[in-house]
Amino acid sequence: MKILYYDCFAGISGDMNLGALIDLGVDADYLKTELEKLNIEGFHLEIKTDQRRGITGTKAEVVIENQENEKHRHLRHVEEIVNNSSLPEQVKVNALKIFDLIAEAEAKVHNISKQAVHFHEVGALDSIADIVGAAICLDYLKVDKVMSSSIQLGGGTVKCAHGIMPVPAPATAEIVKNIPVKAGLVNHEATTPTGAAILVATVDEFTDQITQPITKTAYGIGNRDSEVPNVLRVHLLEDVAAVNDVDTEEAILLESNIDDMNPEHYDFVLEQLFLAGASDAWLVPIIMKKSRPAIQLSVLCKAELADKLKAIIFTNSTSIGIREYRIGKNMLxxxxxxxxxxxxxxxxxxxxxxxxxxxxxxxxxxxxxxxxxxxxxxxxxxxxxxxxx
Structure with missing residues (x-):
């Protein structure tokens, strides 16, 4: 089993991610050709070998060709660009998942709807290229699993739309909820909202302990020059023990017995759960005390999504209680x-x-x-x- 592992000891940004995955083996010309399928003009990708503190890697930079004409877009405009492209379906799904995470975070910070979000992180060409590029690279590598270390957020302050704020930026803080993080290694923003969203949307497991053999290591070069090398390190791991093609991971099972809800509402609840990232969700007819017919709603999810999915159940159903179990999943x-x-x-x-x-x-x-x-x-x-x- 081939595993992509992000070692985010110095943080992650969208361009560092592109550089690291190209350094790992993604064909740069292929990436550029696939990005052209977005059918938008005004940017190009510059790729070169670079160094930080003696560490050699790949630097990828999205160059905006006319800064004055660059426009900020709403989420729906980005969705139209991606959906109308000829990119592979899985690339579209992963890219839109990343965009949605950022939009949801910004919407919460500004107290507006996701579709009303109108800001640089989602709309600018460089972020579109970084995010869609991340999905293209992941599809190219064809890994069986994505893992990551704790995310280094950095320290100090960052200038954003809300003024000067302490690191992490408000959107980043929302995105990394329930994700293992570290802080204070450097006195600047080490992880951007785009970098955080790429990880949260694509990583299957966060752990600082890896036991699988490392078959390749690569580096994505950042823009800063500080005592800590401004690089994103990635590894390819080979899980030689998984010869039977069975992958095991930990998951959360949520269950709730409901006997007083309009049956027509279940379809909407299930739809919202899947949109929020549930691995699976299902309904089972049961008999409760006093022979009352009821429905058992079950939801399977990653640990970091449990609180979000419980909120959906409490908000969109008549449930007043949820059982929670930590279980193991075995998947072919x-x-x-x-x-x-x-x-x-x-x-x-x-x-x-x-x-x-x-x-x-x-x-x-x-x-x-x-x-x-x-x-x-x-x-x-x-x-x-x-x-x-």
């Missing part, structure tokens, strides 16, 4: 491919055990879309895909 190694058919492209998820393919499953939404567009049955679409696997 999975990969997603796109199969081109006579009807159009379909994403297929493949699962492996002990080095062998054990299951292939076409994405239902893709099959449904093609069936409707071509006036054929779902079975015909699925049969066509199976013949090509």
């Amino acid at each position: 190694r999975r990969e997603e491919i796109t199969v081109e058919t006579d009807y159009g492209p379909v994403r297929v998820k493949k699962s492996y055990y002990d080095g062998k393919l054990v299951r292939s499953k076409p994405e239902f939404d893709d099959c449904k879309k093609l069936a409707e567009a071509n006036g054929v049955s779902l079975s015909e679409i699925e049969d066509t895909i199976r013949k090509q696997l």
Whole structure:
């Protein structure tokens, strides 16, 4: 199992992340070509070898070609740019997840809705390139898991839209809630909102202890020159013990018994839970005391999302109590491919055990879309895909 590990001993920013992943092996020309699929002009990516305190790595800089004409965009404008591009679907999903985290943080700080957010961190071209670029790089590396150390936030003060504030900036503080952090190593902002959001959106596990062999190390070079090298270090790890293709991680299971809610409301609750990052959510009919029929709502999630999902349950259902369990998850190694058919492209998820393919499953939404567009049955679409696997 191949693992990407972020060693954020000196923090992380969007450009440091791009530099580190290019240094790790992402093809720079491929990244530039994929960014062109956004169909927006006014920026280009400059990549070079650089050093900080004798450490050599890759420096990636998004250069804005006309600063005066650069416009700030609302979240919906960014969503339109990403969704209308020809980027792979998983790249779009990851990029929009990062944008949404930043927008949600800024909305809370300013006490406005996410769609009303109108600010540099989401709208500027450099942030668009940094965030979409991060999603492109992650897709290129094809790792099975992403891990990270505690995030170094830095110290001192930072100038932002709210004036001069102590580090971390207000948006960063919101984004890293329930995430392991450190502070005070340097007297400047070590982690930006963009850098924090990239980690929170893509990392599967935060830990300062790694036991897997390191197969490659790379560095992304930052803009500062201080006593602590302004670099982002990343490792590729190889989990040789996971020969059976089973990945184990810790998760949180939330449960609530509900017997007094309009059944039509459950669909909305489940939708909100999935949008907020729940790994899974489901309903089970049960019988409670005095033979009352009820529904057990269950939610599976990462530990750092538990408080957010409990708030959704309490706010959008009639639940007045939630049970919480810490459990282990065992998951087969999975990969997603796109199969081109006579009807159009379909994403297929493949699962492996002990080095062998054990299951292939076409994405239902893709099959449904093609069936409707071509006036054929779902079975015909699925049969066509199976013949090509």
